[in-house]
Amino acid sequence: MAEAWWVEVGDGIWVRRHTELDLSLGLIIGERSCLVIDTGGDESQGSAFATAIRELTDLPWTVALTHAHFDHSFGTAAFDAATVWAHPACRHELQSTAEHQRQEWATYYQNKDNQEISEQIRRARIVLPVPAPPDTDLGNRIVRFIHPGPAHTNHDLAIHIPDAHVVFAGDLLEQGAPPAFGDAFPASWPQALNNILAVNPATLVPGHGNPVTPAFARAQQAELAQVAHLCRLFREGTITAEEAIERSPYPAEFTSEALDRG
Structure with a gap:
């Protein structure tokens, strides 16, 4: 069974780390309620997260999804009838891609001889979110929702806790692996990350990997800017795909995806 454990990144602010996919989910606790950030890749993982x-707390919960990818959103049904917030475009993305994601990732785990996870993904009930408000009060704790612009997807949502100087960045940041460009917008991703850094967080929580410092985020922003530049040169015909891959800070597989996305 995949392991999971808590990491506290601020007073009442927790990250649930998982060995599977190096996934990081979140919890923010106020005096009256709590906010759950992402729900995992199936209802079994979501239920374990809820438990x-x-x-830690018996306060009523609301869920916020950082984006519609299965590993962040397919566990939502485990949270009963909770209100689920996301970027306005997230709902449509789930409606249009959930079944494709289900087939893709169920097959992936089946090919890895992990029939249990494969079946859990096949059975996951999809819960559609509603648009997040600009902010919410959990009780003596304001949480702000940031739409940083197209980046990892066209509907990324970051969650800022000003009193603790913490930002949950979703997959706009990756720690332990390169950023994923499959649905990405390479040209605008660097600015989106700048928009998150503009709130001056002390700690940023990536969607995968351990919490990081602003210095780490700035270094990744510089890498993303380099990839965006290579994509532009490739589009213009100034360099070949092979030359872009050679000059990229990321492995060929990731850079090729970025070039395909432009």
């Missing part, structure tokens, strides 16, 4: 949360 772990109830060991």
Whole structure:
């Protein structure tokens, strides 16, 4: 069974780390309620996350999804009838891609001889979110929702806790692996990350990997800017794909995806 454990990044602010996919989910606790950030890749993982949360707090919860990819959103049904917030475009993205994602990732795990996860993904019920408000008050704790612009997807949502100087960045940031460009917008991703850094966080939580410092985020922003520049040169015909891959800070597989996205 995949392991999971808590990391506290601020007073009442927790990251649930998972060995599977190096996934990071989140929890923000106020005096009246709590906010759950992403729900995992299937209802079993979501249920285990919900149980772990109830060991920390029994306050009513609301869910916020950073984006529509299966590993962040397919566990939402485990959170009963909770209100689910996301970027306005996230709902349509789930409606239009959930079944494709289900087939793709169920097959992926089946090919890895992990029939249990494959079946859980096939059975996951999809919960559609509603647009997040600009902010919410959890009780003596304001949480702000940031739409940083197209980046990892066209509907990324970051969650800022001003009193603790913490930002949950979703997959706009990756720690332990390069950023994923499959649905990305390479040209605008560097500015989106700048928009998150503009709130001056002390700690940023990536969608995968350990919490990071602003210095780490700035270094990744510089790498993303380099990839965006290579994509532009490739589009213009100034360099070949092979030359772009050679000059990229990321492995060929990731750079090729970025070039395909432009």
